[in-house]
Amino acid sequence: MTIGDHLHSLYRLPAHTFPGPDARTEDLPEPDAVAWRITADAYGDGEDWAEVFARFCAAVDTTRVRALIVGAWVEAYELPPSGVIEALLAARDRFPALRALFLGDMVMEECEISWINQTDVTPLLAGFPALEEFGVRGGTGLRFPALSHGALRRLVVESGGLPAEAVRGIGASDLPALEHLDLWLGTPDYGGDSEAADLEPILSGARLPRLRHLALRNSEMQDAVAAAVASAPVVERLEVLDLSMGVLTDEGAGALLGGQPLTHLKKLDLHHHYLSEPFVERVRQTLEPAGVEVDLDRGNAEEDTEGDGRVWRYVAVGE
Template identity: 80%
Template sequence: MTIGDHLDELFGLPAYTFPGPEHSPRPVEPDAVAWRVGSDVYDADEDWTKAFARFCSTVDTVRVRALIVGAWQEAYDTDPSDVIEALVAARDRFPALRAVFLGDMVGEECEISWINQTDVTPLLGAFPALEEFGVRGGSGLRFPAVRHGSLRRLVIETGGLPAEVVRGVGGSDLPELVHLDLWLGTPEYGGDCEAADLEPILSGARLPSLRHLALRNSEIQDAVAAAVAAAPVVERLEVLDLSMGVLTDEGAAALLGGQPLTHLKKLDLHYNYLSEPLQERIRRTVETAGVEVDLDRDDAEEDADDDGTPWRYVAVGE
């Protein structure tokens, strides 16, 4: 699968695309929407930084609470260094900004694993009051360990998340983080982390407020599930999400054989490769305890070699 829809909301606010130079924005309160500022990936008449400058001169940025960075020109070949530089330079104009998403592009603009990224942590340094931060695309992505005292939600969507980024997130001090969502992806697109790289996250030592943990879209989902089974952080979670990856009976059995999961509000395992008997075992173990369980297969794709060796795929790759 590819990503076919833009974000429809951020920070609880409906997304609204700042129109191009040939159109005037409709009247809208600056703090009532999540503003999407973007350019064309191909043959852009106006590059992203010019669109952002026009946005800053048109909208009362003092009241803007959420900002979605859409496509920038040649995102398949150009990282968003200029975008980040422009946002950092404008930080004093956005005192109310609480949410940023970087790279809201659909497949026809740029496939997720072709989106070029860079070190995105300068945005966290520039906006210490930021509560939500998201990024899409793993090619060239860097996330050295940081400390941020306000961040409550961190989302990194990739077809392949570099181990260095996983270790950077795990080494970060994020005392207020409630929601962490990492799309680990596949080695073909740079997802080279192993379950051991997740240990700092699974210990929960630097994430005392974490309640929603998603480690998904992974080719090593069985190993991730086995690591989660004994992870100290699980006992304080409300939502555990291991969806969108190559989760088989082996991983699900390891998860059920670990610590109890009956304290969860939700266990999300949608898009999986589980047999009916294993699905039924999950239902008997946790769903009967009042846990909401999502076991929807979601058309998980599976092929086989001539000798019967199965080929299984994550939900979002290229």
């Protein structure tokens, strides 16, 4: 599966794409009423991203803007968003109310998720210390060296393959306000070279005292992730545990159910899985009577069996 829809909202605000140069500025919504999506053509037709952003800054009272969504930049399949990041940082004093930023909101027609080139995205967090939500799509070239950020409450990294170095950097970061962490770990085919051991700093919860929603998903190593989560100290403080979109089999589900109790959770999300029906029922019977909402929708999880008997299973979002 690939990504076919742009973000519908950010920071609980509906997404609104800033229009082209021929649009009437008097028809624009109030600056603080929407999450503004600034986008160019990934294939280089028309304005580049910095030009669209400059028009936006001239047309909108940026002092009231609360959420920005960065869409396509020119040749995102070849070039990282260095110019985008520079433009945002150069204008940071014009955005005192900015609380949410998402980098790379592109659908498959613009750039497949594993073709999106990224870079070190932490200058954006350093440059906007009041950000409460930050998200990024694309793992190619993504870097996330360890940092401290006192305001960030929600961090989302969507990828078909998340580099181990980035996983370790996130785990080593001091994020005392973080409540929601969502990592799409992906597959080695698209650069996802992390191992379950790389998640240990996250699973210990030592730097994440307020974490309540943990998603470690879209992973080819989902069984190993589930086994690591089964004894992770952070789990006892979670309200939502999300191990969806990956290659979770009976082995991983068995390890998860055989570990610490999960009956305190509000929700366990395992959608897009490869569990047998007996294990589906075992999960339900273990957790649902305790009031845990369990998502066991199989979705588009399908197996391919070759002539030699080998079975291939796939994450939900790869290329």
